[in-house]
Amino acid sequence: MRILIVEDDAEAGAAMVRGLSDAGHAVTHAADGKLGLTAASEGPFDVLVVDRMTPNMDGLTMVETLRRQGDQTPVLFLSALGEIEDRVTGLKAGGDDYLVKPYAFAELIARVEALARRRETGSVQTLLRVGDLEMDLIGRMVRREGKEIDLQPREFQLLEYLMRNAGQSVTRTMLLEKVWEYHFDPQTNVIDVHVSRLRSKIDKGFEKAMLQTVRGAGYRLDA
Amino acid sequence: MRLPSIFRTTPFRLTLLFLALFAGAASAFLAYIYGVTALEVTRIADASITREVQSLEGAYGIGGREGLKRAMVERTQGDRPFLYLLQDPSGHRLWGTLPHGSIARFDDRNTDMVRFSVTRPGLNGGVNRELARGMRQKLTGGETLFVGQDVTEAEAYVFRIDRALGMAGALVVVLGLVGGIIVSRNVNRSVAGLNAVVAAVQGGDLRARVQLRGARDEFEELAVGLNDMLDRLEHSIGGLRHAGDAIAHDLRSPLTRLRTRLEMAILDVEAGKGDPKAALAQALEDADGVLRTFVAVLAIARLQAAGSAPDQAAFDTGQLAADIAELYEPLCEERDLDFKAELSPALQARGNREFIAQALANILDNAVKYTPAGGAVMLRTRRRSSGEVEFSVTDTGPGVPDGQRERVVQRFVRLENSRNQPGAGLGLSLVAAVAEAHGGRLELDEGPGKIGEMGPGLRVALVLPRAA
Numbered sequence: 001m002r003i004l005i006v007e008d009d010a011e012a013g014a015a016m017v018r019g020l021s022d023a024g025h026a027v028t029h030a031a032d033g034k035l036g037l038t039a040a041s042e043g044p045f046d047v048l049v050v051d052r053m054t055p056n057m058d059g060l061t062m063v064e065t066l067r068r069q070g071d072q073t074p075v076l077f078l079s080a081l082g083e084i085e086d087r088v089t090g091l092k093a094g095g096d097d098y099l100v101k102p103y104a105f106a107e108l109i110a111r112v113e114a115l116a117r118r119r120e121t122g123s124v125q126t127l128l129r130v131g132d133l134e135m136d137l138i139g140r141m142v143r144r145e146g147k148e149i150d151l152q153p154r155e156f157q158l159l160e161y162l163m164r165n166a167g168q169s170v171t172r173t174m175l176l177e178k179v180w181e182y183h184f185d186p187q188t189n190v191i192d193v194h195v196s197r198l199r200s201k202i203d204k205g206f207e208k209a210m211l212q213t214v215r216g217a218g219y220r221l222d223a
Numbered sequence: 224m225r226l227p228s229i230f231r232t233t234p235f236r237l238t239l240l241f242l243a244l245f246a247g248a249a250s251a252f253l254a255y256i257y258g259v260t261a262l263e264v265t266r267i268a269d270a271s272i273t274r275e276v277q278s279l280e281g282a283y284g285i286g287g288r289e290g291l292k293r294a295m296v297e298r299t300q301g302d303r304p305f306l307y308l309l310q311d312p313s314g315h316r317l318w319g320t321l322p323h324g325s326i327a328r329f330d331d332r333n334t335d336m337v338r339f340s341v342t343r344p345g346l347n348g349g350v351n352r353e354l355a356r357g358m359r360q361k362l363t364g365g366e367t368l369f370v371g372q373d374v375t376e377a378e379a380y381v382f383r384i385d386r387a388l389g390m391a392g393a394l395v396v397v398l399g400l401v402g403g404i405i406v407s408r409n410v411n412r413s414v415a416g417l418n419a420v421v422a423a424v425q426g427g428d429l430r431a432r433v434q435l436r437g438a439r440d441e442f443e444e445l446a447v448g449l450n451d452m453l454d455r456l457e458h459s460i461g462g463l464r465h466a467g468d469a470i471a472h473d474l475r476s477p478l479t480r481l482r483t484r485l486e487m488a489i490l491d492v493e494a495g496k497g498d499p500k501a502a503l504a505q506a507l508e509d510a511d512g513v514l515r516t517f518v519a520v521l522a523i524a525r526l527q528a529a530g531s532a533p534d535q536a537a538f539d540t541g542q543l544a545a546d547i548a549e550l551y552e553p554l555c556e557e558r559d560l561d562f563k564a565e566l567s568p569a570l571q572a573r574g575n576r577e578f579i580a581q582a583l584a585n586i587l588d589n590a591v592k593y594t595p596a597g598g599a600v601m602l603r604t605r606r607r608s609s610g611e612v613e614f615s616v617t618d619t620g621p622g623v624p625d626g627q628r629e630r631v632v633q634r635f636v637r638l639e640n641s642r643n644q645p646g647a648g649l650g651l652s653l654v655a656a657v658a659e660a661h662g663g664r665l666e667l668d669e670g671p672g673k674i675g676e677m678g679p680g681l682r683v684a685l686v687l688p689r690a691a
Contacts, residue, residue, distance in 0.1 A: 083525070083533075085533060085534070102514060104511075154549060180546070180550060182550075182577070182580060182581070182584070183577060184577075184580075184581040184584060185515060185518070186584055186588060187585070187588040187592070187650065188554060188587075188588045188591050188592065189554070190550055190551060190553075190554045193553040193554045193556075193557045194550075194553055196557075197553050
């Protein structure tokens with residue numbers, strides 16, 4: 001995967017380059033918004049990771065410019081501004097996801113991969129399939145090995161998100177944001193309980209456990 | 224030349240402008256009255272003189288020179304006699320009540336009305352000058368007849384009017400100026416107070432306030448508005464300053480803990496006792512804790528400084544509570560807690576959904592953390608009889624002793640029996656901040672009471688004001 005990082009903080013930039021490279025991606029680093037815009041135009045990239053506030057041209061303007069030029073590459077904004085308004089501003093400017101600094105590295109990688117993945121699969125799909133697990137988005141039905149599994153609406157949404165990101169780690173924060181649409185950090189393991197409930201429904205009685213816990217990161221649905 | 228300050232004020236300038244306009248209009252008006260009055264007086268005099276001349280001409284036509292003389296003599300007996308002078312063709316005085324020479328200015332060409340004055344000996348040997356107006360007529364026999372009338376009184380009347388008008392004009396100007404100065408003074412005094420406060424605030428004194436005078440005018444209104452604005456400004460700046468101090472204070476201790484732990488880890492590793500990886504993992508966890516604290520403290524501080532939560536909108540309390548209930552229900556089940564939600568349908572409130580959801584989550588986090596297995600947690604929404612909207616969470620945990628309830632809302636306060644639970648002691652502080660930012664409040668009460676080993680429990684209520 002080709003990733004462009006636009007980040008003015010040299011140390012943070014270097015750490016990201018190293019971390020994402022270690023995860024097997026080709027990473028380009030631009031130190032400010034102008035350089036980032038040039039690099040992005042020369043692309044193509046699978047994901048842009050853009051700091052919201054960069055010198056010369058701030059990240060927001062850079063992404064707005066790209067979007068005006070018709071560039072639809074997924075953008076993950078990084079920002080020290082974590083208020084709801086700031087998040088909304090970022091998404092309005094054309095960002096696809098928003099990560100508040102400081103973040104855990106696993107979180108960054110999981111989100112970057114989720115963005116790239118979303119692009120690959122496209123959005124119009126009526127049937128999701130991961131291994132022997134099938135989800136019919138129109139009939140609201142889930143089957144494993146042909147056997148129907150009865151899910152609560154929220155469990156269905158949770159599984160849909162995991163299936164769309166199959167093979168990749170998703171963090172608890174991502175689940176809370178994307179499935180429940182909350183942006184706070186619960187002091188209890190509410191998400192884990194939901195995941196283990198889902199796990200008991202899709203994995204219990206089957207030979208292979210699909211829903212994996214990834215230590216220090218979150219969860220992963222494997223085929 | 225520098226004018227005294229009062230003459231440079233806007234009200235004074237406006238007064239001058241209005242005064243000029245008014246004086247102009249008044250002058251035109253008075254001039255018109257004067258013109259009409261004076262002309263009328265002259266016209267009446269002229270008309271009666273003309274009639275007298277015509278009537279004497281008639282007497283002359285019938286009785287000749289003698290007839291005319293007789294007529295004139297007769298007419299001198301009247302109340303306000305005309306003045307007469309008859310001259311022969313060579314210009315000699317034949318008869319008359321006017322001394323010769325008083326109309327010397329007449330010449331042949333001049334047959335129109337003329338003004339002249341008559342000098343007579345006065346009562347006390349002085350001299351009276353009377354103003355008169357007269358007309359000369361050539362008679363058919365060559366004589367010259369002059370008829371005049373004393374207009375002293377009429378002229379005096381016109382003069383009095385004239386003087387009255389002049390006085391009135393002067394009075395207008397003087398009153399206008401005095402009024403202008405008084406108005407300017409008053410306005411100036413009001414504005415000076417405002418300006419003094421603005422200058423003080425510019426100089427950095429945020430506590431300066433305008434003295435109110437109790438008048439209900441627009442200056443008072445402006446002063447009240449300014450004071451109100453300054454109150455808010457002072458409050459929010461105070462809030463920010465307080466928030467800054469609080470954040471510095473709140474982060475210092477966990478950062479110190481983190482630092483100490485790293486230092487200890489280095490010592491341990493050097494001594495060959497510790498495992499560097501475990502120490503690093505522990506440090507990372509500590510750092511995460513510091514960050515969580517930071518995020519929470521910042522959120523509280525921002526809410527407190529802002530005074531009111533951003534992006535408030537009407538929302539369905541039942542829907543919001545049901546979503547949160549759905550999030551926490553499995554967790555309660557896993558911990559063997561009986562979870563119930565009792566939600567009042569179609570109950571609307573106004574607020575920032577995200578903040579209120581977070582506040583409810585914090586309250587539920589606490590309930591789940593402190594209620595022992597086998598207990599119960601209930602989430603409830605209802606409208607109070609006061610019209611306020613209440614979200615409450617009741618648990619059967621140990622509760623909070625009466626005297627401690629105020630304290631647990633304060634930042635970083637954790638009761639003795641909660642030390643073994645994760646958390647920074649910011650949960651309820653954030654809930655309180657959210658409640659206050661919505662004009663509501665946080666209430667802590669005893670739960671359902673002692674039930675066997677359990678209880679007495681805690682009831683936490685987030686109360687929002689009645690939706691307007």
